[in-house]
Amino acid sequence: MKLNQLTIHELQKKLREGETTSLETTEALFERIKAVEERVNSYITLTEKSALQQAEHADTLIKEGKAGALTGIPIALKDLMCTKGVRTTCGSRMLERFIPPYDSTVVQKLRDDGAVFLGKTNMDEFAMGSSTETSYFGVTRNPWDLERIPGGSSGGSAVAVAADECIASLGSDTGGSIRQPAAHCGVVGLKPTYGRVSRFGLIAFASSLDQIGPFTKDVEDCAIMMNAISGYDPSDSTSVPADVPDYRDFLSRDIEGWIVGIPKEYFIEGIDPEISAAIEGVIKDVENLGGQCREISIPHTEYCVAVYYIVAPSEASSNLARYDGVRYGFRSDQGKDLMEMYKMSRSDGFGTEVKRRIMIGTYALSSGYYDAYYKKASQVRALMKKDFEKAFETCDVIVAPVTPTPAFKIGEKLDDPLQMYLSDIFTLSANLAGIPGISVPCGFTKGDLPMGVQFLAPHFGEGKLLQVAQACEKNSKIERRRPSL
Amino acid sequence: MAHLARLTIGEEETEKFTSQLNDILGYMDILNKVDTAGIEPTTHAIDLTNAFREDTVKESMGTDVALANAPDEFGDCFRVPKVIE
Numbered sequence: 080m081k082l083n084q085l086t087i088h089e090l091q092k093k094l095r096e097g098e099t100t101s102l103e104t105t106e107a108l109f110e111r112i113k114a115v116e117e118r119v120n121s122y123i124t125l126t127e128k129s130a131l132q133q134a135e136h137a138d139t140l141i142k143e144g145k146a147g148a149l150t151g152i153p154i155a156l157k158d159l160m161c162t163k164g165v166r167t168t169c170g171s172r173m174l175e176r177f178i179p180p181y182d183s184t185v186v187q188k189l190r191d192d193g194a195v196f197l198g199k200t201n202m203d204e205f206a207m208g209s210s211t212e213t214s215y216f217g218v219t220r221n222p223w224d225l226e227r228i229p230g231g232s233s234g235g236s237a238v239a240v241a242a243d244e245c246i247a248s249l250g251s252d253t254g255g256s257i258r259q260p261a262a263h264c265g266v267v268g269l270k271p272t273y274g275r276v277s278r279f280g281l282i283a284f285a286s287s288l289d290q291i292g293p294f295t296k297d298v299e300d301c302a303i304m305m306n307a308i309s310g311y312d313p314s315d316s317t318s319v320p321a322d323v324p325d326y327r328d329f330l331s332r333d334i335e336g337w338i339v340g341i342p343k344e345y346f347i348e349g350i351d352p353e354i355s356a357a358i359e360g361v362i363k364d365v366e367n368l369g370g371q372c373r374e375i376s377i378p379h380t381e382y383c384v385a386v387y388y389i390v391a392p393s394e395a396s397s398n399l400a401r402y403d404g405v406r407y408g409f410r411s412d413q414g415k416d417l418m419e420m421y422k423m424s425r426s427d428g429f430g431t432e433v434k435r436r437i438m439i440g441t442y443a444l445s446s447g448y449y450d451a452y453y454k455k456a457s458q459v460r461a462l463m464k465k466d467f468e469k470a471f472e473t474c475d476v477i478v479a480p481v482t483p484t485p486a487f488k489i490g491e492k493l494d495d496p497l498q499m500y501l502s503d504i505f506t507l508s509a510n511l512a513g514i515p516g517i518s519v520p521c522g523f524t525k526g527d528l529p530m531g532v533q534f535l536a537p538h539f540g541e542g543k544l545l546q547v548a549q550a551c552e553k554n555s556k557i558e559r560r561r562p563s564l
Numbered sequence: 565m566a567h568l569a570r571l572t573i574g575e576e577e578t579e580k581f582t583s584q585l586n587d588i589l590g591y592m593d594i595l596n597k598v599d600t601a602g603i604e605p606t607t608h609a610i611d612l613t614n615a616f617r618e619d620t621v622k623e624s625m626g627t628d629v630a631l632a633n634a635p636d637e638f639g640d641c642f643r644v645p646k647v648i649e
Contacts, residue, residue: 385592385595388588406642410636419645425571426571438565441565442585442589457606
């Protein structure tokens with residue numbers, strides 16, 4: 080196996096045993112990036128020079144016996160996590176030249192642990208999208224079929240892992256932006272509980288929904304990444320001061336006697352039959368492993384798209400009001416006075432989807448419509464949260480599809496925003512309820528596209544997710560394929 | 565609405581946006597099927613009360629750093645076009 084194809088735990092072992100160095104691995108990754116990047120476009124910015132320095136430094140630490148879990152491990156970061164001295168664009172013209180003066184907390188944590196940062200990955204502009212087609216820096220392509228979308232908004236981070244252009248990566252998930260691209264690209268992706276991982280230095284989209292999480296090649300790596308990024312941060316007032324377990328401990332436990340809920344509202348008409356069959360296969364696996372599957376109900380599921388596409392744009396319209404062309408970001412030179420400068424800067428700096436969502440949010444929050452939209456949506460959100468609380472009284476985890484279909488064609492839904500929004504139907508609820516979710520590969524379609532299965536757990540149940548995902552990964556007969564780029 | 569959002573939308577874009585936003589907002593009407601009488605709205609998924617900390621003085625960013633990303637600056641200030649005639 081080539082160095083760039085290794086998992087974190089495989090590379091850790093090789094580094095420890097002196098079989099390779101971080102420098103050699105980092106060089107192999109940049110070679111791979113140079114070979115495939117023209118076709119997939121998963122990175123916006125590469126930081127080769129500093130990465131090689133970080134790798135050399137990591138090798139010294141390893142030799143001195145001072146290595147942490149991620150020392151010398153090359154990682155890619157979604158381009159909405161602030162990185163000190165490295166531009167952070169959020170996929171937008173608005174922030175094309177923005178160079179953050181500080182590191183986000185997750186980046187700081189990885190840096191302290193000795194990780195190597197390869198670069199910043201492509202994403203839908205301001206994380207608004209399900210396909211990584213709305214980036215100012217071009218479309219990212221699915222390595223399994225270059226005519227198809229990789230999913231979004233963290234498409235670049237998913238592709239970088241799937242195409243072996245990094246060992247692991249970080250993304251963010253506001254309505255499925257980690258789980259959905261993970262499913263479409265055949266990798267593992269986890270959205271933690273709201274408050275588990277600090278959002279400090281994460282460029283805000285919808286602050287009550289955003290959460291940072293990992294993309295990895297297997298479940299064990301996912302646990303390693305969760306250990307590295309989780310925990311309370313005084314700089315994020317919504318991060319939760321709760322103890323973080325060692326997530327690796329869950330990997331060796333079985334799921335004997337577990338009750339796994341199958342929400343009947345998630346198995347609706349319109350799901351691709353190959354995906355249905357794959358999920359049924361997972362349900363059989365769970366039963367073979369000693370779990371009991373039981374039908375449950377999440378009654379308000381049909382409203383999640385409507386609730387989400389009011390709440391998220393409302394928060395976005397408020398969060399994105401800061402881009403005024405004054406302190407940082409794009410400024411148009413067309414405005415004659417201050418008001419015109421604001422308007423021209425925002426109109427030229429933001430892309431179509433961002434403007435569309437700002438408009439929806441502005442409308443939903445405007446006086447006269449607030450009660451009918453934002454307040455109503457927040458009330459239904461309360462009911463959805465209760466749905467999950469009730470469901471988890473009767474089951475340990477929930478199993479569900481991640482997406483209704485495999486990856487769709489590039490351009491297919493770009494002009495039909497409502498169709499694009501409806502493709503998020505199975506992932507939105509977890510964000511609205513704040514619960515964690517994991518997407519794990521569960522097979523391939525006849526057309527060789529990867530499919531994923533989703534597990535959901537109660538608040539702070541990431542350990543349970545890793546436990547059931549690991550059990551299924553071990554048991555499944557899915558061969559580990561790589562895209563033939 | 566565009567003015568409230570501080571956006572300028574061209575004529576062609578206005579037409580496209582209007583029809584798309586009508587579709588999207590029309591879809592939201594589905595929420596009227598839900599009885600929400602007496603339901604307290606949830607704006608946060610995790611129950612957290614105020615996060616207080618000691619009010620201690622720390623070093624701040626410094627003018628140079630704060631101005632480093634400014635599109636236009638003058639001395640220690642951000643410079644903007646004229647505000648009033």
